[in-house]
Amino acid sequence: MLLSFLAITAIAVVRLRDLFGVVMLFSIFSLLSAAIFVTLDAVDVAFTEAAVGAGISTVLMLATLALTARTEPPPRHGTLLPLLVVCVTGGALVYGTLDMPRFGDPQAPIHQHVAPRYLQDSPAEIGLPNVVTSVLASYRGYDTLGEITVIFTAGAGVLMLLGAGRRRTAHRDDDKDKRGSAMKHSLVLRVVAKILIPFVLLFALYVQFHGDFGPGGGFQAGVIFAAVFVLYTLIFGLKAARAVVSPRVLHVLSALGVLLFAGVGVAGLFAGGNFLDYSVLVRHPVAGQHLGILLIELGVGVTVAAVMIMFFYLFAGRTR
Amino acid sequence: MFAAATLAILVTMGLALIRAFRGPTVYDRILAVNMFGTKTVLFIAVFGFLTGRPDFLDIALAYALINFISTVAVLKFFAYGDLDNTAATPDEGEDG
Amino acid sequence: MTMIVDVLSWVCLLAGGFLGISGGIGMLRFPDFFTRLHAAGVTDTLCAGLILLGLMMQAGWGLVAVKLFFIILFLSFTSPVAAHALARAALHGGLKPLLHKAEEDPSKP
Numbered sequence: 001m002l003l004s005f006l007a008i009t010a011i012a013v014v015r016l017r018d019l020f021g022v023v024m025l026f027s028i029f030s031l032l033s034a035a036i037f038v039t040l041d042a043v044d045v046a047f048t049e050a051a052v053g054a055g056i057s058t059v060l061m062l063a064t065l066a067l068t069a070r071t072e073p074p075p076r077h078g079t080l081l082p083l084l085v086v087c088v089t090g091g092a093l094v095y096g097t098l099d100m101p102r103f104g105d106p107q108a109p110i111h112q113h114v115a116p117r118y119l120q121d122s123p124a125e126i127g128l129p130n131v132v133t134s135v136l137a138s139y140r141g142y143d144t145l146g147e148i149t150v151i152f153t154a155g156a157g158v159l160m161l162l163g164a165g166r167r168r169t170a171h172r173d174d175d176k177d178k179r180g181s182a183m184k185h186s187l188v189l190r191v192v193a194k195i196l197i198p199f200v201l202l203f204a205l206y207v208q209f210h211g212d213f214g215p216g217g218g219f220q221a222g223v224i225f226a227a228v229f230v231l232y233t234l235i236f237g238l239k240a241a242r243a244v245v246s247p248r249v250l251h252v253l254s255a256l257g258v259l260l261f262a263g264v265g266v267a268g269l270f271a272g273g274n275f276l277d278y279s280v281l282v283r284h285p286v287a288g289q290h291l292g293i294l295l296i297e298l299g300v301g302v303t304v305a306a307v308m309i310m311f312f313y314l315f316a317g318r319t320r
Numbered sequence: 321m322f323a324a325a326t327l328a329i330l331v332t333m334g335l336a337l338i339r340a341f342r343g344p345t346v347y348d349r350i351l352a353v354n355m356f357g358t359k360t361v362l363f364i365a366v367f368g369f370l371t372g373r374p375d376f377l378d379i380a381l382a383y384a385l386i387n388f389i390s391t392v393a394v395l396k397f398f399a400y401g402d403l404d405n406t407a408a409t410p411d412e413g414e415d416g
Numbered sequence: 417m418t419m420i421v422d423v424l425s426w427v428c429l430l431a432g433g434f435l436g437i438s439g440g441i442g443m444l445r446f447p448d449f450f451t452r453l454h455a456a457g458v459t460d461t462l463c464a465g466l467i468l469l470g471l472m473m474q475a476g477w478g479l480v481a482v483k484l485f486f487i488i489l490f491l492s493f494t495s496p497v498a499a500h501a502l503a504r505a506a507l508h509g510g511l512k513p514l515l516h517k518a519e520e521d522p523s524k525p
Contacts, residue, residue: 335444351443354460354498362436381483391501
């Protein structure tokens with residue numbers, strides 16, 4: 001049933017011309033995906049999908065809409081040829097998947113060697129209840145390092161593209177303030193935000209460190225942390241938010257997270273093991289794994305939070 | 321009977337979705353999305369109980385937060401045209 | 417005792433589900449945005465509260481119940497605020513509430 005909702009939403013997204021409505025429908029799409037992931041028992045993924053897709057993506061798309069048009073112009077070329085191309089490609093992809101083992105088939109190669117090895121050995125080698133975290137952070141830690149580097153690079157790229165407008169925006173802020181701009185905030189929103197924000201920050205910390213035991217970990221915590229700052233900026237204004245966490249701090253933090261992660265890897269080298277081998281960090285291998293995972297999750301959380309907040313500042317600061 | 325509650329929530333989500341597609345004004349759509357979000361929170365909570373894994377509640381809580389922020393963002397966008405709240409569209413003297 | 421708690425929790429869950437569906441139907445059938453806002457508000461507060469309360473009773477004392485309680489608390493803070501912000505934005509955007517039905521409808525007495 002959820003999948004059919006997803007399909008209907010996708011069709012509606014394509015058909016609708018009003019881009020604002022499209023953004024709303026996109027956020028529903030992310031929610032549906034998250035719900036489907038939950039039914040598939042993939043809890044961490046659902047967490048990240050909900051936080052990123054329905055929260056940050058929607059907000060960033062709205063910020064983009066503020067800079068561009070509100071409706072999509074009608075297509076200028078015929079639609080038959082693209083439709084044909086898409087159908088052929090889609091058909092080829094589906095044909096390719098026919099060869100793959102059925103979903104959840106116990107005879108599939110991944111379930112014969114890789115998955116049992118992780119599931120069986122993870123308690124002994126790593127000792128964390130949440131196997132997803134142990135796979136992400138330790139067994140496949142190199143991939144996670146790559147992911148953080150991608151996030152950092154994306155942040156750097158966006159900074160290069162949009163950061164140049166910063167000086168202009170600073171002047172505009174002064175102008176508006178001089179006019180005694182009627183920043184009429186809703187009293188209700190402000191009071192409620194002030195009450196809620198500390199608790200949500202605490203919740204973000206909880207998610208960060210609880211990732212070993214339940215769903216959570218660095219990515220999700222970073223996104224929640226960033227979401228809190230987005231809320232603050234929305235209600236109190238970009239200037240106030242910049243005073244709390246200045247962009248310079250964000251630049252440093254986003255690099256620091258990656259540095260922490262890679263640093264842990266290099267420390268493993270110095271201690272005599274492989275790159276990103278946590279077992280050699282301290283005397284007892286399992287404790288080493290715990291320490292390593294803790295540090296790299298922290299690095300992930302810091303970078304993700306810093307880059308997301310930076311995106312938001314850059315997007316929101318570019319007024320037309 | 322968790323299944324019955326889950327089914328009820330799914331049906332409600334479907335109804336909200338219809339409103340999101342139809343809604344003549346934008347505000348209808350925003351309302352529908354907000355409601356959809358709350359229903360998703362409920363769905364995750366009930367589903368967690370249905371499958372016997374109450375760890376899902378963390379996601380439900382995070383999701384409730386995201387839903388709220390998303391709605392506020394959309395409204396700010398709509399009222400002010402940008403997201404940093406310094407564009408001056410003064411209200412007609414109404415109190416918050 | 418547990419039987420009573422069980423029955424009570426089913427009642428809460430079912431009532432919450434019913435209210436959710438009726439709120440959803442209301443969303444579809446009400447004539448105006450502000451009335452639909454009310455219908456959605458019913459689902460956000462009563463339906464959510466009852467369902468979560470029913471789940472709390474199922475869960476017994478423990479961390480799960482505390483988390484559910486936090487969700488209820490959070491929702492009861494944020495749903496009214498979101499509804500308020502929506503209504504205010506709609507009014508500010510010029511949407512007028514439907515105050516009375518047009519009188520020039522001859523088919524209705």
